[in-house]
Amino acid sequence: MNFLNGITLLLIYQLAGEISVLLLRIPVPGPVLGMIMLFITLVWRGRSSTSLDSASTALLSHLSLLFVPAGVGMMVHFDRIINEWLPISIALILSTVITMAATAAIMLASRRLLTKKVQKDD
Amino acid sequence: MIERDLAAIWVYLSTTPLLGLTITLVTYSLAHQLYIYANSNPLLNPVLTSMVALIILLVFTGTSYETYFEGGQFVHFLLGPATVALAIPLYQQCSKLRKLFLPVAITVISGALIGAFSSIGIAWFLGASLQTQLSLAPKSVTAPVAMGISEKIGGLPSLTAVLVVLTGIIGAVIGSKLFELMRIKDDSVKGIAMGISAHGIGTARAFQVSSEMGAFSALAMALSAFATAVILPWLLNFLGMLN
Numbered sequence: 001m002n003f004l005n006g007i008t009l010l011l012i013y014q015l016a017g018e019i020s021v022l023l024l025r026i027p028v029p030g031p032v033l034g035m036i037m038l039f040i041t042l043v044w045r046g047r048s049s050t051s052l053d054s055a056s057t058a059l060l061s062h063l064s065l066l067f068v069p070a071g072v073g074m075m076v077h078f079d080r081i082i083n084e085w086l087p088i089s090i091a092l093i094l095s096t097v098i099t100m101a102a103t104a105a106i107m108l109a110s111r112r113l114l115t116k117k118v119q120k121d122d
Numbered sequence: 123m124i125e126r127d128l129a130a131i132w133v134y135l136s137t138t139p140l141l142g143l144t145i146t147l148v149t150y151s152l153a154h155q156l157y158i159y160a161n162s163n164p165l166l167n168p169v170l171t172s173m174v175a176l177i178i179l180l181v182f183t184g185t186s187y188e189t190y191f192e193g194g195q196f197v198h199f200l201l202g203p204a205t206v207a208l209a210i211p212l213y214q215q216c217s218k219l220r221k222l223f224l225p226v227a228i229t230v231i232s233g234a235l236i237g238a239f240s241s242i243g244i245a246w247f248l249g250a251s252l253q254t255q256l257s258l259a260p261k262s263v264t265a266p267v268a269m270g271i272s273e274k275i276g277g278l279p280s281l282t283a284v285l286v287v288l289t290g291i292i293g294a295v296i297g298s299k300l301f302e303l304m305r306i307k308d309d310s311v312k313g314i315a316m317g318i319s320a321h322g323i324g325t326a327r328a329f330q331v332s333s334e335m336g337a338f339s340a341l342a343m344a345l346s347a348f349a350t351a352v353i354l355p356w357l358l359n360f361l362g363m364l365n
Contacts, residue, residue: 096289
């Protein structure tokens with residue numbers, strides 16, 4: 001019953017997100033707004049529930065599986081991917097390396113900068 | 123005789139969602155076992171191996187993607203509630219996030235911009251079409267959000283979905299090696315970088331390293347999905363890249 005209640009709640013928030021996006025014409029995907037609304041609710045309530053925890057653990061522990069059907073969609077785009085394989089593959093690999101290295105460096109630098117500041121304040 | 127019966131059974135089954143759904147789950151659990159058996163070798167990432175195996179199976183049996191997706195959509199659908207469910211790890215890391223709020227915010231926003239514009243720039247430089255560039259732009263963001271962004275900015279959502287999956291696989295494969303080269307040992311930093319650049323597939327990989335890295339990766343992935351969804355369509359519009 002726990003899992004069922006949890007997944008129902010997640011679907012309700014997703015639905016609320018989708019409806020708000022349509023009504024307010026915000027350029028954000030519905031599930032993201034649903035996530036933000038659920039996050040705000042949790043902060044406001046000050047605690048999560050066992051049913052939500054069990055549903056989210058179940059969904060998030062098999063997150064990779066959920067990408068498989070979309071990934072198989074590659075077969076539909078074979079032509080484009082073959083035609084533009086060089087820019088696509090180089091852009092994917094290079095941009096992922098750049099993003100990962102840059103974000104790690106920015107995170108390290110900004111954290112160091114901020115903790116130094118705190119120490120100076122003390 | 124038996125062959126004809128089998129063909130008839132295949133024709134019947136391929137019109138129901140049952141087959142697509144079952145082969146997705148069976149293939150994935152086999153791929154996952156292979157991955158565990160190979161000591162979590164990142165090149166045998168279960169998303170990659172099951173994708174390849176399923177495509178080969180579909181091409182060999184002459185089954186169209188649409189037919190497969192009749193069943194695959196049930197798995198695909200769960201990406202929506204899974205996105206909403208990210209609020210829970212986000213909430214659990216709330217106290218850590220509060221301490222690191224400013225560095226994380228700076229990193230997420232710059233990461234969202236670097237991810238989008240480096241891929242657009244490289245693809246443009248190497249002569250990719252505008253539609254491919256726009257489909258590449260949200261590649262570091264989790265699939266359901268990336269598809270939404272792609273649709274908004276004039277890319278092809280289904281192509282974006284594939285590029286997102288490939289990006290996640292690349293991130294999961296190179297991540298540990300890259301952090302080793304950069305001599306980064308802090309799991310929170312590794313998690314943030316992983317979540318921003320390789321979304322859910324990277325997060326799944328991060329959880330295997332440590333729960334702290336996983337939680338930070340999930341946090342970064344959720345924040346960067348939000349940041350990219352808000353900033354990118356607006357910014358591309360502002361730069362006059364959209365018609």
